[in-house]
Every structure is written in C-alpha cells, then in structure tokens.
Amino acid sequence: MAANQIDRQLIADLSDREEKLLEEQSPKSYEMFQRAIKHMPMGVASTYHARDPYPVYYTHGKGPHIWTVDGQEIADFHNGYGCMVQGHAHPLIVEAIQKRALLGTQFGLPTEDAIIMAEHLAGAFKLPQWRFVNSGSEAVMDAIRVARSFTGRDTVVKMFGSYHGHMDYVMVSIGAVDYGKIGPRDNYASLPYGGGIPQAAIDMTIPVPFNDLENMTKRIERLVDEGRAPACVIMEPAMMNLGVVLPEPGFLEGVRALTKKHGIVLIFDEVKTGICTARGGAVERWGVVPDMITLGKAIAGGTPCGAIGGSAEVMEKVNDGTVFQVGTYSGNPLSMAAARASFEQVMTDDAYKHLNHLNDRIIEGCDAVCKEHDFPAYTVGISSKGCVNFADGKITDYESFIKFQDHELVALAWLYNFNRGVVIAPGREEEWTLSITHTDADIDLYVSAFAELIRDVSA
Numbered sequence: 001m002a003a004n005q006i007d008r009q010l011i012a013d014l015s016d017r018e019e020k021l022l023e024e025q026s027p028k029s030y031e032m033f034q035r036a037i038k039h040m041p042m043g044v045a046s047t048y049h050a051r052d053p054y055p056v057y058y059t060h061g062k063g064p065h066i067w068t069v070d071g072q073e074i075a076d077f078h079n080g081y082g083c084m085v086q087g088h089a090h091p092l093i094v095e096a097i098q099k100r101a102l103l104g105t106q107f108g109l110p111t112e113d114a115i116i117m118a119e120h121l122a123g124a125f126k127l128p129q130w131r132f133v134n135s136g137s138e139a140v141m142d143a144i145r146v147a148r149s150f151t152g153r154d155t156v157v158k159m160f161g162s163y164h165g166h167m168d169y170v171m172v173s174i175g176a177v178d179y180g181k182i183g184p185r186d187n188y189a190s191l192p193y194g195g196g197i198p199q200a201a202i203d204m205t206i207p208v209p210f211n212d213l214e215n216m217t218k219r220i221e222r223l224v225d226e227g228r229a230p231a232c233v234i235m236e237p238a239m240m241n242l243g244v245v246l247p248e249p250g251f252l253e254g255v256r257a258l259t260k261k262h263g264i265v266l267i268f269d270e271v272k273t274g275i276c277t278a279r280g281g282a283v284e285r286w287g288v289v290p291d292m293i294t295l296g297k298a299i300a301g302g303t304p305c306g307a308i309g310g311s312a313e314v315m316e317k318v319n320d321g322t323v324f325q326v327g328t329y330s331g332n333p334l335s336m337a338a339a340r341a342s343f344e345q346v347m348t349d350d351a352y353k354h355l356n357h358l359n360d361r362i363i364e365g366c367d368a369v370c371k372e373h374d375f376p377a378y379t380v381g382i383s384s385k386g387c388v389n390f391a392d393g394k395i396t397d398y399e400s401f402i403k404f405q406d407h408e409l410v411a412l413a414w415l416y417n418f419n420r421g422v423v424i425a426p427g428r429e430e431e432w433t434l435s436i437t438h439t440d441a442d443i444d445l446y447v448s449a450f451a452e453l454i455r456d457v458s459a
C-alpha cells in the first residue's frame with residue numbers, strides 16, 4: 001500500500017471511536033480536570049502533560065506499569081519521556097532515596113556522592129570535568145554560557161527541529177507553525193517556539209539541517225565570514241524528538257572536524273541519549289567525543305537531576321571563577337543518591353542486554369506487522385529507545401520528517417495504544433522508551449495493539 005492510499009475518512013472515524021472509548025473509561029480523570037483547571041492552566045503542571053480534551057491523571061507506578069486515577073493498569077512505554085529506564089519504584093533506588101532522606105535531603109553544601117557521580121560520568125562519557133544541576137534545560141543553559149565564555153562569542157548553532165529544553169536561546173526552530181517559513185537548507189530561518197522569547201535571543205540562534213554536513217558547513221562558514229562565528233554547536237547525536245533519527249555514517253565525525261576547525265565548542269545534548277542508549281550514551285555508541293555534554297532525564301532514576309560535562313580546557317572557565325555555574329539544589333544529596341544507585345547497581349551490563357533484547361523484539365514485531373499488511377511504516381531503535389515512522393520515505397531530519405511522517409496516524413496510534421493498555425509519549429511521533437523492568441509480555445501487548453491498528457487502518 002502507498003501512503004496516499006490510506007483512507008483518511010477511516011482514520012477520522014476510528015479516531016472518533018477511540019476517543020469516545022477513552023472518555024468512557026476515564027470519568028475520574030475528567031472530574032480531576034474540572035478541578036485542576038480552576039487553579040492550573042490547562043489543568044496540568046507542565047504544558048507537556050496536557051491533552052485535548054483533557055489529560056488522563058495517574059496515581060502510581062511499579063516496574064513497567066502505571067495506574068490511572070480510574071484504576072486502569074497501563075504498560076508504560078512513555079516512561080516519563082525517558083526518565084524511567086530503570087522502571088518505576090525500583091527497589092534499589094527507593095532504598096537509596098529512603099536511606100538518604102533519613103540523613104538529610106539538602107544542605108546547599110558539598111557531599112561525597114556528587115564526587116562519586118562525577119567520577120562515574122568522567123569514566124563513561126570520556127570528559128573529565130562535571131557539574132550537576134536539576135534538569136536538562138538547566139544543563140543546556142549553563143553549557144551554552146560556558147561555551148560563550150570560552151570562545152568569547154555569542155551565536156548558537158542548533159539542528160532545525162531539535163528540542164533542548166525551555167530556555168530562550170534554544171526555544172528556536174524546534175518546529176515551524178507555518179512550514180513555508182523554514183527557508184532553504186543552507187539558510188534556515190530562526191523561528192520562535194511559542195511566545196515570550198526575545199527577538200534578540202531568536203536572532204542569536206541559527207538552525208541547520210541534521211545529517212547534512214554540506215549545508216551545515218556552508219551556513220557556519222558564512223557566519224564566520226560575517227564576523228558571527230558560533231560559540232557552540234548544540235545537538236543531539238541522535239535526534240530523539242522526531243521519533244528516533246540516527247546520525248548517518250560519518251556525520252558526527254564531520255561535525256567534530258568542522259567545529260574543531262573553527263574553534264567552536266561542540267555540545268552533545270545527551271539528555272535523552274545518555275544512560276538510555278548506553279551507560280556512556282552516544283559517546284560510547286559512536287565514539288565521537290565532543291567538548292561538552294549535557295545530561296538529564298534518566299541520570300537519577302526519576303529524581304530531578306541534570307549534569308554538564310566538559311573538557312578540562314572548557315571547564316577551566318568554571319574552575320577559575322569566570323563563569324558562575326551555580327544552583328541551590330545542584331548536586332542535591334537525594335538525586336545524587338538515586339543516581340549512584342542507578343549507575344552502580346541498576347543500569348548494569350545485564351540491564352542493557354535486556355533492553356537490547358526487548359528492543360529487538362518490539363522492532364521485529366512491528367516490522368512483521370507492517371510487512372504482513374504491506375503498510376507504509378518502518379521502525380528505528382537503539383537500546384531502550386525506538387519508534388515507528390508512519391512514512392514511506394526515510395526520515396533523516398526535520399524536513400523529511402514533515403514530508404513523510406503521517407501525523408494523523410501518530411495521533412490515532414496513541415489512542416489505540418492507550419485503549420489497549422499501553423501508553424507512549426504523546427507528540428509528533430510514535431516513540432517509546434523501554435525500561436529494564438519490561439517483560440516479553442509487555443512487548444507482546446505493544447505489538448498486538450500495533451497489529452490491531454494496522455489491521456484496522458488497512459481494511
């Protein structure tokens with residue numbers, strides 16, 4: 001079947017049916033939403049938790065499953081946008097947090113666990129110097145500041161379509177509301193992601209295409225010629241917010257050489273790839289070592305934590321007091337204890353082997369379904385991360401994502417999954433994060449929900 005043969009009316013009808021089913025099963029969530037909107041915009045703590053017409057609210061999680069306020073048990077493939085690769089309430093992480101809580105949770109003074117975590121991260125990610133913060137956004141904000149101080153430059157280069165958190169300089173060209181405004185590949189437009197971003201910040205951030213060294217080089221060389229040489233290139237080594245977009249062979253090496261040539265600090269944002277794809281993230285997987293790394297999400301087993309790694313040269317700007325890299329809760333004992341338990345006892349070699357086994361199974365299962373129905377979709381995955389692209393062309397960057405990804409099917413897939421006891425991250429793609437507590441039965445459930453979807457939309 002070709003993508004243009006998919007019956008749009010059928011998708012609309014199935015979407016209506018599945019939305020109705022969800023609403024019938026979630027009366028308590030609806031009630032909670034009515035209460036929540038009185039004091040919380042959209043009825044949620046973060047816009048990313050919102051859902052139209054109302055969100056589903058949850059009570060608790062254990063291992064690979066979470067429970068809604070209506071008592072539904074759901075296999076969690078969302079996993080907190082990738083924070084919970086360890087699974088929910090992992091006994092070793094709970095124990096570490098409990099022990100630490102009894103000893104005091106926060107001093108605003110240094111403790112040993114932060115030193116131990118810095119040692120672990122230095123070994124895994126091949127960068128010697130580390131600092132801790134509370135989120136991925138904070139890590140990105142501080143990394144960019146260090147890069148600017150180190151280079152004495154202001155311009156930030158990022159990949160069009162990438163998300164790096166909610167601070168002004170990276171809330172640029174994450175998507176295009178009006179796709180016509182994106183511009184040519186060697187001169188992409190700097191577009192704000194939502195309101196409240198100062199024009200000065202937007203203008204300072206220059207987007208380039210992922211997996212396209214030629215056009216990236218052209219843009220950077222033009223910036224150099226214009227006297228606006230970039231302070232940094234910040235990028236996910238594998239993009240993880242357009243589904244999973246892997247780097248084409250040679251791309252990361254090319255970016256490393258290009259940034260070295262122009263004295264640009266290369267920052268790998270491993271907030272999603274770090275920990276979830278290998279203990280040493282993309283650095284371990286692809287062997288390219290940047291000047292700086294940002295971490296967040298899964299690093300501390302579901303407690304708020306971020307980290308910034310850097311070469312000795314770059315981090316000297318923090319060491320010598322030039323850059324104030326600070327924070328009241330930085331390296332807080334609770335997150336550090338959880339991070340240590342995760343790193344030392346939970347995310348073991350066997351845990352990664354199990355993730356690879358599960359990912360192979362989910363990919364094989366979904367691919368077999370697509371093959372059986374001759375359906376225009378394909379899978380991409382590494383370790384705990386993966387996605388189904390509802391696309392009949394290869395997605396390598398934002399432009400191909402917009403061109404090929406079938407967004408109506410993505411939305412329908414979310415509903416199909418939820419109504420069959422599976423939750424995935426909502427958004428622009430069908431993306432999963434596995435946890436080490438998932439079993440083959442969870443994978444079977446996922447694949448069977450996917451099979452039902454593809455069977456129904458192929459009818």
Ligand SMILES: Cc1ncc(COP(=O)(O)O)c(C=O)c1O
Pocket residue numbers: 081135136137138140163164165166236241269270271272296297
């Ligand atoms: C690659 C990347 N960087 C940074 C962030 C920001 O992290 P946080 O939401 O913890 O601030 C995210 C969040 O999704 C991300 O995916």
